[in-house]
Amino acid sequence: DADVTQTPRNRITKTGKRIMLECSQTKGHDRMYWYRQDPGLGLRLIYYSFDVKDINKGEISDGYSVSRQAQAKFSLSLESAIPNQTALYFCATESGGFYNEQFFGPGTRLTVL
Amino acid sequence: GQQLNQSPQSMFIQEGEDVSMNCTSSSIFNTWLWYKQDPGEGPVLLIALYKAGELTSNGRLTAQFGITRKDSFLNISASIPSDVGIYFCAGLLYSGGGADGLTFGKGTHLIIQP
Numbered sequence: 001d002a003d004v005t006q007t008p009r010n011r012i013t014k015t016g017k018r019i020m021l022e023c024s025q026t027k028g029h030d031r032m033y034w035y036r037q038d039p040g041l042g043l044r045l046i047y048y049s050f051d052v053k054d055i056n057k058g059e060i061s062d063g064y065s066v067s068r069q070a071q072a073k074f075s076l077s078l079e080s081a082i083p084n085q086t087a088l089y090f091c092a093t094e095s096g097g098f099y100n101e102q103f104f105g106p107g108t109r110l111t112v113l
Numbered sequence: 114g115q116q117l118n119q120s121p122q123s124m125f126i127q128e129g130e131d132v133s134m135n136c137t138s139s140s141i142f143n144t145w146l147w148y149k150q151d152p153g154e155g156p157v158l159l160i161a162l163y164k165a166g167e168l169t170s171n172g173r174l175t176a177q178f179g180i181t182r183k184d185s186f187l188n189i190s191a192s193i194p195s196d197v198g199i200y201f202c203a204g205l206l207y208s209g210g211g212a213d214g215l216t217f218g219k220g221t222h223l224i225i226q227p
Contacts (some may be wrong), residue, residue, distance in 0.1 A: 002154075035217075042119075042201060042217040043156070090155050101146065102203075102215060103154030 003027045004105035006091050012111045019078045021108050023091030031094040032074040033102065034058075036087045043090065049074055050096070055101060081112040119202050119218025127226055132189040134221040136202035141182040144205040146215065147174075151198045157196075159200075160187070189223075197225050 002023045009084050013019055023032065035043040045058030047066040055066055063085060065077045078085055088109050092102040119136045126132060136145070144163055148156035156202060160171050162178035169176055176187045185204075189196055199222050203215040 007170075029200050040122075040219060042117075042219040043215075044217070071129070092155075101161055104157070106153075107161055 004091060004093055004103055006089075006105040006108050008108060008110045009106065012113065014113050015080075017081050017112075019081050019110065021076045021089055021091075021110070023074045025072050025091075025093045025103075025105075027044070027069045027093050027095070027103060028071070029045055029093035029103075030071065030094045031096050033067065033092040033094070034064075034074070034076045035090045035092060036060065037090060037107075038087050046076065046089075057062055066108055078110075078112075081110075083112045086110060117204055117216055117218040119221055121221055122219070123222040123224065124149060125224045125226060126192060128194060130192055132192055132196070132223060133186060134200060134202075135184060135186040136204070136218045138204055138216075139183070140204075140206065141179055142204035142216075143177070143182075145185040146205070147176050147185070147187045148201045148202040149198050150201065150220075156201055168211060172209050179186045192223075192225055194225055194227065197223055199208060199223070 007022045033048040034046040039041045044060050046064050048056050049068040052068050067075050088107050090107050091105040094102045117136050118140050121134040146161050147159045150156045160176040165182050166180050167178040173190045199220045201220050206213050
């Protein structure tokens with residue numbers, strides 16, 4: 001079974017709709033991240049969380065919100081989706097401490113029409 | 114924020130050739146990571162570097178953490194078809210209180226011609 005799972009894997013929605021992307025992990029890591037990938041731009045950090053009560057904005061947080069419901073779950077919401085939010089979204093986890101290796105989920109491909 | 118310049122953007126090589134790619138930064142990093150992304154998948158960690166000057170190998174892959182802490186390279190020897198994918202460098206500045214996420218390069222797209 002995958003250590004980091006994301007649902008849905010693919011989603012097509014319309015402008016103005018509210019969308020939630022979910023991430024779950026079984027690695028027992030405290031730290032979780034949401035990234036967005038666009039062709040030719042690499043991965044950019046949207047939000048991150050170091051534990052259940054901790055939420056931090058990343059490089060491109062505008063238009064997004066997150067919720068850390070439990071250590072194992074970190075969800076990303078688009079309150080009112082717009083076409084330029086069409087992208088591949090990745091969740092990642094990290095154990096923390098000195099060895100900062102991040103483990104990625106399989107991604108969610110979101111298309112906003 | 115920190116910026117990473119990764120080059121080349123893409124590489125078209127013959128099977129069996131060696132591959133070299135690198136990343137440079139305007140800022141110093143405490144950690145350099147190299148990831149590979151296969152189509153339809155999330156990035157998978159290949160090599161992690163934690164000390165300036167460190168040279169680490171993982172099979173046919175070798176990566177180095179530059180002495181200035183502002184650059185890193187990844188070499189792949191004797192490429193094979195399954196090496197195809199997008200390779201990302203990522204840097205992290207760990208400030209003791211926590212890390213605020215990796216800074217990624219834009220990726221090197223490796224294409225291998227049989």
